[in-house]
Amino acid sequence: ARTSQYASATIPFLAFPDVMIDHCMEDPFYFNSMVHFHFINLRNHVRYTLNFRNRAIDIHERLAEEMNLALDSTLVLKSVECQHLLGHYSAPDFNLNIVMEQDKLMGYQIDENTGVELEASRVYSETPDEFIFGDMFGRVVRDKAGAVSGLRLSLGRISTELVKDS
Structure with a gap:
């Protein structure tokens, strides 16, 4: 009523x-x-x-x-424009390896404790600092010098910070 x-x-x-x-x-x-x-x-x-x-x-x-x-660069950037994403990243629960395979960026999410691969997915870069990995949105975290120091992956309100290993 x-x-x-x-x-x-x-x-x-x-x-x-x-x-x-x-x-x-x-x-x-x-x-x-x-x-x-x-x-x-x-x-x-x-x-x-x-x-x-x-x-x-x-x-x-x-x-x-x-x-x-x-x-069409408005849809996706070429992988060569996003080589700054390459590397190994660590989070509390999992690691993420981003590598170049067949001229495409690929991400491998690996369980921190068991070493088991949880997900293998292409990394779709929308801008030099924003990308999609699996069903998560990603953003590059840079240090004061402008170098990539980590990544932030998010899905809704859930967000995970990953630190780039040296």
Whole structure:
């Protein structure tokens, strides 16, 4: 009953009365639903969207190679422009090795305790300092001199700092 008072005014007029905002901020069911949606979005939709995006980039690269066309740098940077990412990075739970294989950046996530490879995935660089590894977004961390000192991998609110080994 409480929602029906403001629901009819919300859609046509895009009006959000205070009572509606209070309801959304105070109602534990609504809050839990939002957290649940956030979790589902990160674990399902983002992963599938990134998978589709990465496959589209792979196809674009293959077509460009077959047809002798230049790559669209707004989609992905050439691997030679991102060699500063190469190296071994350490985090509390896992290590990440980024290597060049067949002119592509590849990342290998390895369990810190067992040495087992957890994930092998291409690293898709969007800018010199931003990339995608698996279903995580990555950002380069630089020291005061501008050299790469680590990486920050994140998925939603979860973020992991990795330190580049010397």
